[in-house]
Amino acid sequence: MTQHIRHSAYFCLMLLVALLANAVRIQFLDAGSYDDNRANRRSQIARYHQPRGDIVVDGAPVTGSRDSGEQLRYERTYTDGPLYAPVTGFASQVYGTTLLEHVKDAVLSGTDPALKPFPVMNGFTRARSRGGDVVTTIDAAAQRAAYEGLDGRKGAVAAIEPATGRVLALVSSPSYDPGALSGNAAATARSWARLNADPDKPMLNRAVRQTYPPGSTFKVVTAAAALDAGVVTDLDRPTHSPDPYPLPGTRTTLMNEGEGCGDAPLREAFEWSCNTVFAKLGVDVGVRRMAATARAFGFNDTRQRIPFAVAPSTFDTSMDRAQLALSSIGQYNTRATPLQMAMVAAAVANRGQVRSPYLVERTTTNEGATVATAGSRPVRAAMRPETAERMKELMEDVVTEGTGTNAAIPGAIVGGKTGTAQHGLGNAGVPYAWFVSWAQNEDERQPKVAVAVVVEDGSAERGDITGGGVAAPIARSVMETVLNSKD
Known part of the structure; x- marks a missing residue:
């Protein structure tokens, strides 16, 4: 038994x-x-069973969560959704996540192990922590100034702090309300279809995901390359540049919009944006050195993150001399995002040093304890410090005496460069208006902000599109807002 x-x-x-x-x-x-x-559906139900963490601007959340009472309980809400959409992206129960909502989803949804006080135990129980918060570098006043400056026109604004790389404003227009995509009702599907069918592409983040021909704003890069290479040693010495300029190896001649560009010194050519002078300078510098300088500024970088991906700005590394001439004035295949051109202006402002831009200052638990910080950012030299000082002179002259006078701010030192970029078949499209700039208060030792603005206003008359007339006032508004803000 x-x-x-x-x-x-x-x-x-x-x-x-x-x-x-x-x-x-x-x-x-x-x-x-x-x-x-x-x-x-358990993981999906668990994901929406608690409020999502917040994205924070200037100490205040610009996101929230609404209790829908449904099985997928909490839906995402947005404060000033169109204003901050290029920063937040959307978090949808149907269509997933984008931008900060995507790259910081683990923190916001509460699945990041760093949020758990006892990560090993939580790993066994598979418990979900309360969603953490993402604190951004955005300056709320600068963001609004950029958004209101564009006033619904197609375009974008990027502003950064030169010494650190902090992104102060990131605006794309026209925009959309991410809250329209949050839930799973029939209205959400209708909003998705409408936004995707809109020819103005409101969900396209033009500040970081759209590249444009930079036009004459690229002359900042060309001038820096010429000074670094010793092709130009005196800002006021004639450059021996013919007007018109015959493109090497072709029967085509390059013209200028105005007069007085023949043999113009670099200072005058930069003030009045002489195409012929800069086309010849690019050819004299050569494709290898021009490409190296562009790369030092950030062009051809396929790995840039802020933390979400940025479309690479491009400068060809293999082309003939005629193509190099056009590339050196921001045409041919040269393309740039507004963020990239803000980095170009910031490099001039920061003694030739480029700080990698970043959008997230830190992440925290729901109770405010720091989980991770941005830390120090990588830095690289775009040009020699003495070259940067001369470039600052040139950009200041543009605002005080040249094509960028609309960017002047009383009581501040402002440097800028206008651009009017041709595009389309046979350059028949309405030109894009560009302005890149930096600014500092007269009593400060270094610039506080660098800005890039592009306006692609298809409703304007061709002759009315100029960087100085259309884009510079927007840049001025953003710079003035930052200069007047309290640290």
């Missing part, structure tokens, strides 16, 4: 071990396949 009891006990123990082994297999080894099964 005892033997039978013992055998039964062994058998029950074996069953228990098998049951535990199967539970372990399901819980740990096969968990991924169950999680990924389309029929399993």
Whole structure:
């Protein structure tokens, strides 16, 4: 009898071990396949069972969560959604996440292990922490100044702090309300269809995901390359540049919008944006050195993140001399995002040093404890410090005496460069209006802000599109706002 009891006990123990082994297999080894099964809604229900963490601007959240009372309980809400859409992106129960909502989803949704006080234990229980917060570098007043300056016109604004790389404003227009995509009702699908069908592409982040021919704003790069290479040694010496300029190896001649560009010194050519002078300078510098300088400013960088991906700005590294001439005035295949051109202005303002731009200052728990910080940012030299000082002179002259007078701010030192970029088949499209700039208060030692503005206003008359007339006032408004802000 005892033997039978013992055998039964062994058998029950074996069953228990098998049951535990199967539970372990399901819980740990096969968990991924169950999680990924389309029929399993547990993870989705858990994801929306609690409020999402917030994205914070100037100490105030610009996001929130609404209790819908449905199975997918909490929906994302946005304060001033169109204003901050190029920063936040959207978090949708149907269409996923974009921009900061995407790259910081683990923190915001509460799945980041760093949010858990006991990560090992939570790993066994698979418990979800309360969503953490993402604190941005955005200056709320500068963001609004940029948004209101564009006033619904197609275009974008990027502003950064030269000494640190902090992104102070990131605006794209026209914009959209991310809250329209949050839920899973029929209205959400209608909003998605409408936004994707809109020819103005309101969901396109033009500040970081759209590249444009930079036009004459690229002459900042060309001038820096010429000074660094010793092609120009005196800002006021004639450059021996013919007007018109015959493109090397072709029968085509390059013209200027105004007069007086023949043999113009670099200072005058920069003030009045002489195409012929800068086309010849680019050819004299050569494709290798021009490409190296462009790369030092950030062009051809396919890995840039702020933390979401930025479309690479491009400068060809293999072209003939005629193409190089056009590339050196921001045409041909040269393309740039507004963020990239803000980096160009910031490099001049920061003694030739380029700081990698960043948008997130820190992430925190729901209770405010710091989880991670931005830390020090990588820096590289775009030009020699003495070249940067001469470039500052040139950009100041543009604002005080040249094509950028609309950017002048009383009581401040402002440097800028206008641009009117041709595009389209045979350059038949309405030109894009550009302005890149930096500014500092007269009593400060270094510039406080660098800005790039592009306006692609298809409703304007061709002759009315100029960087100085259209884009410079927007840049001035953003710079003035930052200069007047309290640190």
